[in-house]
Amino acid sequence: MKKTFALLLLFIVANSLTYGGGYQVLLQGNKQTAMGLVGTGITLGSESIFYNPGALPFLRDKYSFSLGASGIMSNVVFQKEAPSVYEAETDNPFGTPFYIYGAGKISDKLSIGIGAYTPFGSSTDWGESWAGRFLIQDISLFAVYIQPTVAYQINDQLGIGIGFIYAMGDVTLNKALPLTGSDGSEAGVNMEGSTANYGFNAGITYRPTDQLEFGLTYRSEILMEMEGGDANFTVPQSLAASFPAENEFDAELPLPATINFGASYKASEQLTLALDINFTQWSTYDSLIFDFKTNTPSLQDSRNPRLYDDNLVFRVGGRYKANDQWIVAAGAYYDMPAVKDNYYNPETPDAHKLGLSAGFTYSPSENFDVDASILYIMGFERDATYEPGKFGGTYKYNAVVPGLGINYHF
Amino acid sequence: MKRISIYLILFIFVLAACTPEIEEFSPTQGEADLSNFVAVGNSLTAGFTNGELYLEGQKHAFPKLMAEQMALAGGGDFNQPLMVDGTGFGNRLMLGIKEACDGEAGLAPVPYDQEFNPENMISIAGQGPFNNFGVPGAKIFHLLTPLYSNPQGGNPYFARFASNPGNVSVMDEVMATNFSFFSLWIGSNDVLGYAVSGGENTGDSITSGNLFQTSLFGILTQLTSNGAKGVISTVPEITNIPFFNTVPYNALVIEDEATRDALNLSYEQLGITFELGPNPFIIEDQNAPGGVRQIKENEYVLLTVPQDSIKCAQWGSAKPIPHYFVLDEEEAAKVEAAVDNYNGIILSVAQEMNLALADVNEILSKSVTEGLTYDGIDFSAEFITGGLFSVDGIHLSKRGNAIIANHFIMAINAQYNAQIPRVTVSEYQGIPFP
Numbered sequence: 001m002k003k004t005f006a007l008l009l010l011f012i013v014a015n016s017l018t019y020g021g022g023y024q025v026l027l028q029g030n031k032q033t034a035m036g037l038v039g040t041g042i043t044l045g046s047e048s049i050f051y052n053p054g055a056l057p058f059l060r061d062k063y064s065f066s067l068g069a070s071g072i073m074s075n076v077v078f079q080k081e082a083p084s085v086y087e088a089e090t091d092n093p094f095g096t097p098f099y100i101y102g103a104g105k106i107s108d109k110l111s112i113g114i115g116a117y118t119p120f121g122s123s124t125d126w127g128e129s130w131a132g133r134f135l136i137q138d139i140s141l142f143a144v145y146i147q148p149t150v151a152y153q154i155n156d157q158l159g160i161g162i163g164f165i166y167a168m169g170d171v172t173l174n175k176a177l178p179l180t181g182s183d184g185s186e187a188g189v190n191m192e193g194s195t196a197n198y199g200f201n202a203g204i205t206y207r208p209t210d211q212l213e214f215g216l217t218y219r220s221e222i223l224m225e226m227e228g229g230d231a232n233f234t235v236p237q238s239l240a241a242s243f244p245a246e247n248e249f250d251a252e253l254p255l256p257a258t259i260n261f262g263a264s265y266k267a268s269e270q271l272t273l274a275l276d277i278n279f280t281q282w283s284t285y286d287s288l289i290f291d292f293k294t295n296t297p298s299l300q301d302s303r304n305p306r307l308y309d310d311n312l313v314f315r316v317g318g319r320y321k322a323n324d325q326w327i328v329a330a331g332a333y334y335d336m337p338a339v340k341d342n343y344y345n346p347e348t349p350d351a352h353k354l355g356l357s358a359g360f361t362y363s364p365s366e367n368f369d370v371d372a373s374i375l376y377i378m379g380f381e382r383d384a385t386y387e388p389g390k391f392g393g394t395y396k397y398n399a400v401v402p403g404l405g406i407n408y409h410f
Numbered sequence: 411m412k413r414i415s416i417y418l419i420l421f422i423f424v425l426a427a428c429t430p431e432i433e434e435f436s437p438t439q440g441e442a443d444l445s446n447f448v449a450v451g452n453s454l455t456a457g458f459t460n461g462e463l464y465l466e467g468q469k470h471a472f473p474k475l476m477a478e479q480m481a482l483a484g485g486g487d488f489n490q491p492l493m494v495d496g497t498g499f500g501n502r503l504m505l506g507i508k509e510a511c512d513g514e515a516g517l518a519p520v521p522y523d524q525e526f527n528p529e530n531m532i533s534i535a536g537q538g539p540f541n542n543f544g545v546p547g548a549k550i551f552h553l554l555t556p557l558y559s560n561p562q563g564g565n566p567y568f569a570r571f572a573s574n575p576g577n578v579s580v581m582d583e584v585m586a587t588n589f590s591f592f593s594l595w596i597g598s599n600d601v602l603g604y605a606v607s608g609g610e611n612t613g614d615s616i617t618s619g620n621l622f623q624t625s626l627f628g629i630l631t632q633l634t635s636n637g638a639k640g641v642i643s644t645v646p647e648i649t650n651i652p653f654f655n656t657v658p659y660n661a662l663v664i665e666d667e668a669t670r671d672a673l674n675l676s677y678e679q680l681g682i683t684f685e686l687g688p689n690p691f692i693i694e695d696q697n698a699p700g701g702v703r704q705i706k707e708n709e710y711v712l713l714t715v716p717q718d719s720i721k722c723a724q725w726g727s728a729k730p731i732p733h734y735f736v737l738d739e740e741e742a743a744k745v746e747a748a749v750d751n752y753n754g755i756i757l758s759v760a761q762e763m764n765l766a767l768a769d770v771n772e773i774l775s776k777s778v779t780e781g782l783t784y785d786g787i788d789f790s791a792e793f794i795t796g797g798l799f800s801v802d803g804i805h806l807s808k809r810g811n812a813i814i815a816n817h818f819i820m821a822i823n824a825q826y827n828a829q830i831p832r833v834t835v836s837e838y839q840g841i842p843f844p
Contacts, residue, residue: 075429077429077430079432079434079435082829082831083830083831083832084435084831084832085434085435085482086834089429134786178787179843180839180843181842181843183842184839236842236844238507390784390785391785396431
């Protein structure tokens with residue numbers, strides 16, 4: 001298990017585009033993804049370690065394991081503020097968020113579990129020479145959470161659970177600097193850093209009847225405090241003293257707190273319907289401050305306002321059990337932007353988004369299932385500007401995200 | 411059946427996976443006829459930059475950039491009297507490393523590193539008709555006189571492309587083309603010649619308001635006589651440009667007491683005293699007692715003042731800075747009053763004749779007071795680092811030309827209900843550093 005995880009980490013370049021506003025990614029279970037990413041108020045397997053730790057005691061089997069990943073293919077197109085014929089398009093790398101969970105019941109009341117998953121990530125590549133390169137050329141950030149979890153069933157209706165989160169984050173970005181060399185080359189900076197911090201994920205599951213389930217969870221904010229990240233400047237030779245080549249920087253990136261409410265209703269033996277509301281406290285992301293270790297008159301610390309808004313996502317989904325082998329599922333969600341119209345930095349393309357999803361679970365045996373999901377995200381056209389850099393226009397986003405998972409439970 | 415429907419859904423999703431689309435911007439010329447655009451003016455219109463008119467500068471002249479955008483909205487070709495290479499008439503500057511008299515090396519304007527090519531002097535009149543009638547050095551009344559094309563005593567830049575040197579004025583040449591739209595940006599040299607030579611007693615004078623008004627009226631009457639529409643610009647407040655603001659008035663820095671005491675002693679009779687740290691320069695002034703005095707805060711030392719003479723030959727301290735390197739209070743006031751007067755005339759004429767008005771003065775003033783930002787690049791009126799002005803401290807850089815082109819474009823769009831697309835400022839190169 002430990003080995004598998006280490007291997008996975010090695011292979012993964014988790015570079016996903018944004019779901020749930022800002023740079024949040026909620027692809028932590030393929031059964032949930034197929035249903036419009038609901039999961040707070042519906043217990044489907046060990047993925048509840050992420051979606052709602054309070055649901056663990058309600059798992060049917062004594063032991064449950066899940067493993068899966070998604071592939072994100074995203075595009076953003078840009079047209080500069082009118083009157084202009086300038087257009088640009090991202091060439092985003094294929095993102096692969098993943099999850100791995102294991103849960104077991106120690107006694108009738110007590111369950112434990114552990115999970116590793118990637119709830120935040122963003123990878124956007126506008127290219128080296130596009131018109132907004134002084135704001136961003138490319139950025140890749142991701143966070144992996146490892147979460148040991150304990151849950152307790154208070155009575156037949158009520159379960160509570162809490163997980164301790166160890167979060168590891170990594171960010172790499174490139175941007176151009178408005179300085180030109182005598183050969184026409186342009187200056188730039190590459191910044192890279194990684195860090196880790198702690199937090200928690202707590203949840204309650206309440207089942208008033210056999211048909212009805214409610215869930216409420218809170219994941220705490222984790223502030224990724226980067227110290228001693230590498231800042232490599234490439235500048236014309238005569239300016240080298242003003243931009244020390246192997247500089248370092250400190251910066252803070254918040255992974256905001258979320259509050260999630262969900263409910264599900266078993267309409268019949270075959271059909272279950274569910275909904276979810278996710279609230280993410282993005283307003284904590286006020287500005288991105290780069291504190292350089294060596295300052296010069298030309299290189300001051302930079303404060304870049306972000307001024308995010310809190311964000312809400314509404315989700316609905318359903319699953320239908322066709323027979324003992326096949327369950328089909330579908331869902332939809334509506335996601336509101338965390339990024340303001342006038343503080344829209346193309347490093348994080350954000351918009352009103354509609355997500356449509358579908359998928360199935362195939363169970364060849366009683367203990368083993370395969371989940372497949374596909375998610376299509378349609379961003380609504382958005383006119384936005386990054387006011388401090390006076391750079392704006394119309395942005396439009398879409399993504400297709402196929403995913404695959406396996407489960408073993410006994 | 412259910413399986414088929416799943417495949418169907420998958421198929422639909424995959425189809426939808428293509429890049430999102432935004433409706434394309436469609437440029438229009440509105441009530442203007444952009445088919446044959448001519449630009450009339452001085453060095454700024456010609457694409458003069460880094461102290462010289464040369465090929466690459468001409469390709470980035472603001473009217474050339476405008477014409478490229480106009481071409482998307484019904485505009486035609488824009489033929490320029492191009493130089494053959496990057497040397498022009500041989501006065502080009504670039505940013506280089508210069509060793510000062512005290513051995514310290516630093517960034518400074520230095521002569522361009524390629525040898526002057528005499529082919530640039532050969533007449534190219536045969537390549538006309540032209541669209542760019544920007545003549546470096548032209549004052550407003552020069553545009554109306556045939557003497558200006560004379561190879562002897564006229565303007566060599568104009569003589570080079572005039573169809574009948576010595577007998578045609580710039581306006582004669584313009585009127586001989588079949589233009590449908592024009593830009594006119596003129597008036598800077600009417601004060602600049604005076605100001606860059608340090609004002610009074612230097613052989614150049616400020617064009618009077620009356621002459622400016624008469625000439626402007628004459629030019630615009632001709633330009634609009636065939637029904638063409640056009641755009642006209644205000645004259646920048648030239649004391650805002652780096653040429654006048656790079657050498658601080660108080661850059662005489664005294665570091666030791668011996669130097670201070672020696673200066674105090676020698677200027678004792680004139681009542682001038684010095685302190686450790688920054689002091690105002692000593693300048694030549696024939697009206698001051700002893701012919702010298704300290705420079706005032708609102709007076710300007712020109713960019714062309716020999717830095718080595720200040721550093722190593724005691725200019726500005728033991729010896730006064732000659733008057734032709736200083737624009738004093740009175741001279742600066744005359745320059746500013748003249749520009750205000752010109753701009754008043756331009757504003758009222760533009761309104762009267764229903765022309766589009768590009769208020770370049772406003773935008774350049776803004777670059778001084780609060781700075782400008784485009785595409786994530788900050789601009790100011792600072793020399794070199796400000797990004798707007800070229801290495802000569804007077805003329806625009808490539809990005810400066812792009813910014814000005816956009817102001818002309820937006821003025822045309824507003825006046826004539828057109829939708830000419832702006833240029834993308836960040837697509838143009840910054841000032842090259844060694």
